[in-house]
Amino acid sequence: MWNKLESRLKQRQAQDLIRQRLTLESGQDTEVSVNATHYVNFSSNDYLGLASHPKMAETMISAVKRYGPGSGASHLVVGHSKEHNLLEEELAEFVGTERAVLFSSGFMANYGVLTSLFDRKDLLVQDKLNHASLIDGGRASEAKMLRYAHNDLNSLQRQLKHQVDTKIIVTDGVFSMDGDLAPLPEILSLAESSQSQLMVDDAHGFGVLGESGKGSLEYFELEQGRVDIYMATLGKAIGGYGAFVAGKSTLIEALIQFARSYIYTTAIPPVVAAVNREGLRLVQSEPELRQNLQDNIQYFKQLAEEARLPLMPSDTAIQPLMVKKSDAAIRISQSLRDRGLLVVAIRPPTVPENTARLRITLTANHTKAHIEQLIEAIKDNIQVIP
Template identity: 50%
Template sequence: MSFDLASRLASRRAEDLYRLRPLLDSPQGPEVVVDGQRLLAFCSNDYLGLASHPEVIRALREGAERWGVGGGASHLVIGHSAPHHQLEEALAAFTRRPRALLFSTGYMANLAVVTALIGRGDTVLQDRLNHASLLDAGLLSGARFSRYLHNDTASLAARLDKAEGDTLVISDGVFSMEGDLADLPGLSAAARARGAWLMVDDAHGFGVLGAGGGGCVEHFALGLEEVPVLVGTLGKAFGTAGAFVAGSEELIETLIQFARPYIYTTSQPPAVACATLKSLQLLRDEGWRRQHLRNLIVRFRRGAQELGLTLMDSPTPIQPLLVGDSGRAMRLSARLRERGLLVGAIRPPTVPAGTARLRITLTAAHDEAQVDRLLDGLALAWRELGDD
């Protein structure tokens, strides 16, 4: 008996679902070099343009000179350096929560929280469109797992009525492939009415939403009681790498004691924490980045509407253009690339069957002329493909 890997790969190619890794040969930014071609990119999650900011780069360099390159060990052995601790304190203050805990990746943070909080005999309820890391965490927890209809509090309430044991409700703050916001006030009210906790992964909300960049919880003016578990990633608007969980003293201590992905993982390089401390400062102090980004979003959506393009309902930098057929989405992406525009085609299984799309992302590093160039390219590509 052997694994028929060749057939699996051939099937994925035939269904227009085969994935390729673009080779980036330049720093992150609006203009990049990918596979040897200079392109104007609209597919990065570097929402505030901080990944290549000179002050962040300087902080990373100075951090490496002071603290070395590797973390050396897990946080519980000898890998918890002063920059890690300073960043946790800064993130706790930023989120207005008692404590925060650093993780190496967002995927690991979600696995850690869910598997530490619930297990067999408990219940986990998730939005159908949650990120894969959240869904995987729910399955691995061993708890009774159910998915409610997207952003539907009535659907959630019906499942909460059947919940057993400790119950954890989990939602993205901003849905990464749709760009829409979770109804956090509604989800929180439904969860609290039935004694459940709400966990929010706000990977795509931090830095972008809220007057101070505090994400969905700041946008909706929610606190620790409404959202007891708050997760964020540092590789998007923060422009660096890693993730964090913010919450109560008891939550963070529970994760330190019981979260296996935290206990048994080497800490991130302390120099990355130094860089993130600087990017957090820029994120908070330079509100013009958020305002410029909001202006670009309005400009793009208005232009797309004038062209008759079907955008999904998103007030965020994630602006998905619904296409439907995977092959057509790939052809549209290829036509745009011929015109020097890099836009990713998102297909199943990342999104539901029949909902392939171009996932357009805007950043504060883009300017109005670049957004207009994207609109011109979309208009031509759409016209050229017609009804094929």
């Protein structure tokens, strides 16, 4: 085993694909400290800046006095608290579904849905660029899985021709490494005309998109009830941790009874549930955060277009810069770091071969000066970009 692992690691190193963890010495924020050096952070998913919002910290401090730090057990034993219940009720009410259930992470939510609800008579049809947790859940599911070309409705339609008990289309609402949106109105029409179900993973849309932050469906003015399974995470725009699935009562009860990644794991601590509740309140009470984020996205795009940077087609907070080669992506990322800017290079296997990129993410708390600094630094590296 050791020889095999060492040779795999060496191979990864030789291909410029080895990952290194950054160790933050500060909290997650627009400006962070790594190795005693100060950086402007363009790599977090904390789109509204809630992870560092003072009210989140205050909520945690008062909740920890009441509940302590841990949850002590899984939900079906004695780990389920009133805070979990209230959060589930508030999430369901906010998105407009009958019920919601919390999972300990988004990975576990997606995995739990796809491995517990479908059997070998069913068909999962997934976008090729769906998040790894959906793809892994699909692979582990008893159901047959087919994939369609990214956001390609013809390709999707072809996969839906199969005659099976249940067909379920699975898509990210916002694609995590590309920042583009799934064409949900068209996908929904295809789902309805082919008697298929639809699951949307809105990890990067929830809290951010739509007038009131309800996510991708609100953005497209689609009724929540038309989507069968809605999943979103709480560790991104909400600024906390965990995830939930929302939908009809039957769906939620089935997950509680059958999803092994729900049943056989420790519940997120009640203090984290309390913090998530605060995050959800802030999403509703501070809409100016979404406006700041939108302003920052527009400003970044305007400057990037003026500088003719090869941005990918995205209107969301995820604004990747396509570099293609992994070694070039690392070089630019390092050069930006030397200028106090943190932009992580995303390489295969996270993204397809020859599509390494700098995944720039904007947040509500970036200033114009931060964005100008980033654009200037990228411009000075433009010769490295093909």
